[in-house]
Amino acid sequence: MSGFAKPLKIALGLIVIAGLIVIPMNFNRYGLFILSQWAVMTIAAMGLNLTLGYAGQVSLAQGAFVGIGAYAAAIMTTHGWPLPAAIPVAIVLSFGVGWVLGYPALRVQHHYLAFVTLAFSTLAFLVFRNESWLTGGIYGISNIPRPHIFGIATNKPLPFYYVCLGSLAIASLAVWWLIRSPWGRAFMALRENPLRAQSLGIDTRRYTLMAFAIGSALGGVAGALYAPLTQYIDPVPFNLSLSLDLLMMVIVGGAGFYFGPFLGAMIAVLLPEWLRFTEGYYLMLYAIAVMGLLIWSPTGILGILDRYLAERRTKAASALRAVAKSRLETAQ
Amino acid sequence: MSAVLEVTDIQKSFGGITAVDGVSFDVREGEILGLIGPNGCGKSTLFNCILGQLTPSGGEVKLDGKVVTGLRPSELNKLGVSRTFQLLQVFPKLSVRENLILAGQEHQGNMASRLVGRSDAGLTDTANQMIGFFKLDHLAAEPAGGLSYGQQKLLDAAMAFMGGPRLVLLDEPAGGVNPTMLSDLKERLIAINREKNATFVVIEHNMEFVMSLCSRVMVMAEGKVLAMGRPDEVRKNPAVIEAYLGH
Numbered sequence: 001m002s003g004f005a006k007p008l009k010i011a012l013g014l015i016v017i018a019g020l021i022v023i024p025m026n027f028n029r030y031g032l033f034i035l036s037q038w039a040v041m042t043i044a045a046m047g048l049n050l051t052l053g054y055a056g057q058v059s060l061a062q063g064a065f066v067g068i069g070a071y072a073a074a075i076m077t078t079h080g081w082p083l084p085a086a087i088p089v090a091i092v093l094s095f096g097v098g099w100v101l102g103y104p105a106l107r108v109q110h111h112y113l114a115f116v117t118l119a120f121s122t123l124a125f126l127v128f129r130n131e132s133w134l135t136g137g138i139y140g141i142s143n144i145p146r147p148h149i150f151g152i153a154t155n156k157p158l159p160f161y162y163v164c165l166g167s168l169a170i171a172s173l174a175v176w177w178l179i180r181s182p183w184g185r186a187f188m189a190l191r192e193n194p195l196r197a198q199s200l201g202i203d204t205r206r207y208t209l210m211a212f213a214i215g216s217a218l219g220g221v222a223g224a225l226y227a228p229l230t231q232y233i234d235p236v237p238f239n240l241s242l243s244l245d246l247l248m249m250v251i252v253g254g255a256g257f258y259f260g261p262f263l264g265a266m267i268a269v270l271l272p273e274w275l276r277f278t279e280g281y282y283l284m285l286y287a288i289a290v291m292g293l294l295i296w297s298p299t300g301i302l303g304i305l306d307r308y309l310a311e312r313r314t315k316a317a318s319a320l321r322a323v324a325k326s327r328l329e330t331a332q
Numbered sequence: 333m334s335a336v337l338e339v340t341d342i343q344k345s346f347g348g349i350t351a352v353d354g355v356s357f358d359v360r361e362g363e364i365l366g367l368i369g370p371n372g373c374g375k376s377t378l379f380n381c382i383l384g385q386l387t388p389s390g391g392e393v394k395l396d397g398k399v400v401t402g403l404r405p406s407e408l409n410k411l412g413v414s415r416t417f418q419l420l421q422v423f424p425k426l427s428v429r430e431n432l433i434l435a436g437q438e439h440q441g442n443m444a445s446r447l448v449g450r451s452d453a454g455l456t457d458t459a460n461q462m463i464g465f466f467k468l469d470h471l472a473a474e475p476a477g478g479l480s481y482g483q484q485k486l487l488d489a490a491m492a493f494m495g496g497p498r499l500v501l502l503d504e505p506a507g508g509v510n511p512t513m514l515s516d517l518k519e520r521l522i523a524i525n526r527e528k529n530a531t532f533v534v535i536e537h538n539m540e541f542v543m544s545l546c547s548r549v550m551v552m553a554e555g556k557v558l559a560m561g562r563p564d565e566v567r568k569n570p571a572v573i574e575a576y577l578g579h
Contacts, residue, residue, distance in 0.1 A: 182437040182446040182453045189423060189434055196421040199383065201409035201438035201495055 017169075024161055032157035033229070038269045039164035040225045043171045045249040045261035047218025052247070053255035054179060055211030056191025057105050061117040062246045064124035065094045065216040067238030069223025071128060074141040074233050083147035083228060090224035091217045098216025102209035121240050128235035140234030144227050164225055171218060178214070179258065187211055191256070219246075252290060254302030263301055335394075336361050336499050336531045337382070342391035344374075344381050351377040353555035354391070359499070364525055364532040366546035366563070368539075370576055374555040375535045376418060379501050383415055384408050395499070410438070414497035416488050418504045418535075424477025428468055428487055431476050432459035436494035458494065466490045466520060482513040489517065493524060499531045506538045514538075518545055539577070543567065551576060 024035055048062040069090035076086040104116040128135050135141070146154045147163065154160040178184055186207045189197035194204050227233050245268055253264025271289075275282040297303045335358040344352040352374040359365050367375050380386040382393050384405045393401045395411060403411075423431050437446060437453040446453060463472050466486045471479060476487055485505065492500050505521075506514050518541065524530050536542045542549060543563040551559040551566055553575040559566050566572055 178447070180451045181449075182433075182440075182451070185426070185430065185434045185437065186446075188426065192423050192425065193421060195385070196417065196423070198405040199385075199409060199415050199417075199421075200435045200491065201406050202434075203404075203406045203438070205404075206443070 020165060021162075025158065027158075029157050032161045034269060034273060036157070036161045036164040036229050038265055039161075039168040040222050040229060041246070041249065041269055042261050042265040043168055043225070044219045044222035045246050045253070045265050046171060046175050047215040047222070048246050049215075049250045049253075049255060049257075049261045050175060050178070050187070050218065051211050051215030053250055053257070053260060054184065054191060055187040055208065055215075057102075057208060057211055058110060058114045059101075059117045059212070059215070060114050060240070060243045060247065061101060061121045061124070062215070062219045063238050063240065063242030063244075064121045065098060065219030066223040066226060066242060066246075067124055067128055067235070068094045068097060069220030070227040070233050070238065071135055071141075071223070072220070073224035074144050074227040075134065077145050077147075077228065078141060078143065083145075083224070084149075087221060087224045090220040094220025094223070095213045095217040098219075099209050099213040101216065102212030105208050105212060106205055118240065118243075121243050125235055125239045128238060135235070138234060140232060141227075142232045144231045144233065146228045146231070160229065164229065167221065167225055171221060175218070176258065183207070183210070188256075248290065252293060252300050254300030254306075257300070257302035257306070260300055260302050267301075334361050335359060336396060337533075338394040338397075339378075339382060340392045340394070342378060342381050342393070343389045344377050344386060345389050350555055352381060352388070355552070355555070355557055356391075357550055357557060357560060359531055359533055362525070362529050362531055363548060364521070364534060364546045366542040366549040367533060367535045367552065368537070368542055368549060368576065369552035369558070373552045375552055376503055378552070379415070379503055379533075379535065383413065383501065406438070409495060409497075412495070412498040413501070414492040414495055414499070415501040416492050416503055416505060418507070420481070420484050420488060422476040422479075422484050422487050422491065425475055427473050428463060428476055428479070429456070429459050429472045431487060431491055432462050432494050435491035436496075439495040455494070462490050462494060465523075467516065482509045485509050486513065486517060486520075489520070493528075493530070496528070497530060499533070502532060502534045502536075504535055504537065506536055506541045514541065521545065 024032055027035065044062055044066050047065070048059060051057050051059050072090040072093050073083060073086040076089060077083055101117065101120055105113050108116060129138060131137075146160050148154070149163060152159060154163050179187070186197070186202050189200070189202055190204055190207055190211065198204050249264030249268045250261055251264070252267055253260030253262065271286060272282060275285055278285055293301065297307070299306065337359040339358065340356050342352055342355045343350065355374075355378055369375055377386065381388040384403050384407070387402060391401070392399055395413065400408060400411065423434065426434065433452050433455045436455045436458060440446070440453040440455065441449060460472070463469055466489070468483065468486060468490070471483065476484060479487065485508065489502065489505055492502070505517060509517060521532065522545065525532060534542065534546060546563060548561065549563050549566045550557060551569070551572045558575055559569045559572050561569070567577070
């Protein structure tokens with residue numbers, strides 16, 4: 001996105017933020033639910049984008065971390081704890097489990113790592129389903145309360161949407177800070193050339209584990225918001241297909257691009273609604289659209305924009321060179 | 333002069349093949365040691381054993397008198413040992429300046445300060461100086477992948493100096509670099525060697541480059557040390573002529 005002037009970028013950002021605050025005021029209950037879901041899934045996808053897009057570690061377990069966060073929040077809030085207390089617990093829990101899941105990544109990479117994380121995903125699902133003393137098993141946990149934030153009840157859809165949007169804002173700022181810090185640079189080094197990274201003093205072990213843990217913690221945050229959003233959870237939404245959905249959001253939006261997850265989650269959450277008129281054909285159309293996109297641009301939607309801007313820069317640079325050269329010739 | 337690096341009887345086998353077969357040498361403070369020998373004689377494997385990329389099958393590596401055999405590459409780098417690779421190893425998507433900042437950032441502060449502190453780890457000035465020193469000024473903001481091969485090679489070498497190393501192991505720095513740029517590179521290496529008192533070990537096939545840059549040259553053949561001495565001595569050594577230089 002470096003091709004736009006800075007004031008233009010800021011103005012664009014402010015318009016989008018204002019739009020996200022003002023426009024939904026007129027939305028009905030269902031519209032607000034969808035939009036809240038977008039905010040929540042964006043947080044989870046941002047986490048995966050950090051692990052996969054920036055640090056280059058494939059994970060098929062992000063859905064399981066959303067589940068861990070959701071169960072932590074559901075169990076705690078139905079036992080009388082407030083959500084603001086449950087969220088840190090969800091973060092610590094998914095951070096810790098994510099850290100441990102990072103260890104296999106120190107030995108295996110790419111599709112082998114994908115299989116390890118896939119196995120973990122299945123394991124988490126079985127725990128959610130079978131440990132019914134804790135998770136309610138297949139009956140799940142119902143009547144999950146929504147929180148009071150600064151004394152304001154968020155039972156109604158609009159206030160809770162603002163809770164989700166506010167959380168997204170905080171998570172976005174945190175991730176933005178992280179990727180422009182030396183840590184973000186080290187993550188990218190890990191993705192592009194771990195051997196060279198090591199020789200420059202970058203502790204690749206520690207950064208790999210951190211990439212997993214932080215990405216997973218964001219999944220946990222998303223889960224802790226998902227539980228009060230739906231107010232009822234059971235194991236099914238956190239099975240492998242959620243992990244695959246999140247992976248698709250990251251890839252379609254553009255892995256390794258800051259705004260990729262926002263776009264990817266928007267497509268994954270909203271497109272089914274827009275394509276509702278096609279009835280039974282929706283999934284097929286969706287599948288074809290994704291295949292087409294990835295053939296055209298393997299780097300996702302933001303990859304297209306990036307290519308376009310890079311091309312424009314190259315043209316501008318060669319135009320400058322041409323001008324400089326002709327001046328040189330006239331001078332001679 | 334004291335030895336910065338002491339290598340004793342390093343061995344490395346891959347299956348039945350012994351790539352490095354009992355190599356011992358030391359590198360003195362402030363010198364530029366050349367390492368030459370035919371392809372496949374174990375030069376790069378020796379580098380990788382010294383730098384922790386490979387675990388040697390036997391032998392010992394000492395840095396400033398302390399045993400560092402088996403340390404991880406990142407740990408060795410923190411102790412002031414830096415390197416370049418035979419094949420180009422820059423980060424193509426990061427800009428030239430970002431590459432240099434990345435190369436130095438782990439030597440600044442600790443994990444926590446690198447998370448909450450400045451985005452450039454306070455290295456923009458140092459990186460800019462390095463860019464100026466290697467004459468890459470006009471390319472500072474370009475993605476490294478867009479540079480020419482020779483320019484990337486210069487960047488690669490510049491990256492090795494960002495952490496302020498005491499000892500730098502350069503694996504074929506001159507490979508594929510045109511003559512003008514090569515004399516530039518040589519000039520820069522000599523300047524860093526003198527001003528920063530950095531010690532170098534250089535693997536290189538370009539004889540003219542090695543003979544004019546190095547104070548001592550070590551010749552390897554078939555995993556063993558064949559000769560060690562001043563460039564002019566080594567050049568006249570019959571065994572070296574036989575194995576490597578040709579008649």
